[in-house]
Amino acid sequence: MSGFLDRLMGKDHRSANQAKERLKLVLVHDRTDLAPGKLEALKDELIAVISRYVEIEPDAVRVEMEQEGRQQRLIADIPLRAAAQRRRRG
Amino acid sequence: MVAKVVTVSSGKGGVGKTTATANMAAALAAGGQKVVCIDGDIGLRNLDVVMGLENRIVYDIVDVVEGRCRLRQAMIRDKRLPELYLIPAAQTRDKNAVSPSDMVRLCDDLRTDSDWILIDSPAGIERGFRNAIAPADIVVVITNPEVSAVRDADRVIGLVEAEEKGPARLIINRIKPEMVRRGEMLTTEDVLELLAIDLLGIVPEDERVVVSTNRGTPIVLDGKSLAGQAFRNIARRLQGDSVPFLELDNQGGLLGRIKGLFRPGGD
Numbered sequence: 001m002s003g004f005l006d007r008l009m010g011k012d013h014r015s016a017n018q019a020k021e022r023l024k025l026v027l028v029h030d031r032t033d034l035a036p037g038k039l040e041a042l043k044d045e046l047i048a049v050i051s052r053y054v055e056i057e058p059d060a061v062r063v064e065m066e067q068e069g070r071q072q073r074l075i076a077d078i079p080l081r082a083a084a085q086r087r088r089r090g
Numbered sequence: 091m092v093a094k095v096v097t098v099s100s101g102k103g104g105v106g107k108t109t110a111t112a113n114m115a116a117a118l119a120a121g122g123q124k125v126v127c128i129d130g131d132i133g134l135r136n137l138d139v140v141m142g143l144e145n146r147i148v149y150d151i152v153d154v155v156e157g158r159c160r161l162r163q164a165m166i167r168d169k170r171l172p173e174l175y176l177i178p179a180a181q182t183r184d185k186n187a188v189s190p191s192d193m194v195r196l197c198d199d200l201r202t203d204s205d206w207i208l209i210d211s212p213a214g215i216e217r218g219f220r221n222a223i224a225p226a227d228i229v230v231v232i233t234n235p236e237v238s239a240v241r242d243a244d245r246v247i248g249l250v251e252a253e254e255k256g257p258a259r260l261i262i263n264r265i266k267p268e269m270v271r272r273g274e275m276l277t278t279e280d281v282l283e284l285l286a287i288d289l290l291g292i293v294p295e296d297e298r299v300v301v302s303t304n305r306g307t308p309i310v311l312d313g314k315s316l317a318g319q320a321f322r323n324i325a326r327r328l329q330g331d332s333v334p335f336l337e338l339d340n341q342g343g344l345l346g347r348i349k350g351l352f353r354p355g356g357d
Contacts, residue, residue, distance in 0.1 A: 014273030019237050020280045026237075027244050027284060069286045070251070 028065040032072050039063060046076060055081040093204040095197050096328065097226035101242030103213030105234045106263040109299060111210040112140045116308035117325035119174035123205040126165065126175045130222040131212035132187060135179035142169065142306020143176050152180035152187045154196065161199055185217045190224035197225035215249055223250060229258040230290055235265055235276040244285055259290040261324060266295045267338045291324035293317050294338050
């Protein structure tokens with residue numbers, strides 16, 4: 001309900017929300033000294049390394065920074081390719 | 091008495107550090123505490139004019155550090171509040187004239203004879219900032235609800251943690267409740283969520299602050315000013331009192347109230 005009202009009132013377009021969303025990203029990178037471009041490179045290398053051991057879905061891999069208080073956390077979500085699916089494809 | 095050393099810092103310039111320092115000091119002194127303010131901004135001193143004491147400077151902090159005067163001689167007594175003192179910064183020297191260990195020594199000399207030592211840190215994160223936080227027991231970070239100020243505050247909070255002077259406590263200054271209501275200014279909750287530190291106070295934008303600074307009189311002595319009230323509350327919280335935060339951006343305005351009907355938790 002409140003999500004609907006927010007959309008109705010255009011809340012997501014108001015500048016305070018934009019400021020907050022932009023700051024969230026900037027602070028994560030400032031705190032870790034990890035530029036957004038480097039995170040992409042990290043993701044690519046991670047995919048390459050893990051692929052050597054187990055088959056994964058490279059397009060579905062997500063690597064993100066998360067904030068917990070003033071602690072930063074690197075979250076990687078790496079879906080494995082199901083063996084059954086693999087057999088069907090193979 | 092053994093004074094607590096409170097350093098007021100921000101990273102970004104122009105967010106209200108000096109005004110906050112002068113007013114917290116005046117509020118503490120008005121409550122009977124003995125307070126010494128130190129202007130940490132060597133080369134760009136301003137705490138003297140904000141406190142209205144610029145005409146009475148004879149010696150400054152560099153004179154003390156370099157032994158040209160005794161500590162007592164550099165302490166200027168306030169015109170209205172007899173328990174409030176200022177040690178001014180040097181205006182014609184550079185920030186390297188004082189070291190972090192000089193600041194620690196100076197504050198140790200002051201500690202036994204006062205209740206509070208408030209240090210106004212310069213903007214930036216270099217030598218002057220390091221000097222200002224070196225003797226700190228409590229670091230207060232001041233910010234405005236806007237992107238550049240919040241970003242710089244976060245940087246300072248991180249540095250304070252790294253120096254093991256944390257956790258810093260936050261003052262959000264110059265909140266415009268009308269803009270917050272329209273969704274065009276970050277809310278207190280937004281800033282707290284982003285910076286993830288304890289809130290010491292919120293101060294609304296208030297034209298009377300400009301007027302009081304023009305005159306060199308603290309806003310905390312103005313009973314009608316909301317900003318003055320906010321700084322008085324901050325001074326009480328520093329002393330350990332639990333004082334509710336001013337209601338500035340809570341559910342105000344017709345639109346906010348209508349929306350409030352649909353979400354019981356409020357904004």
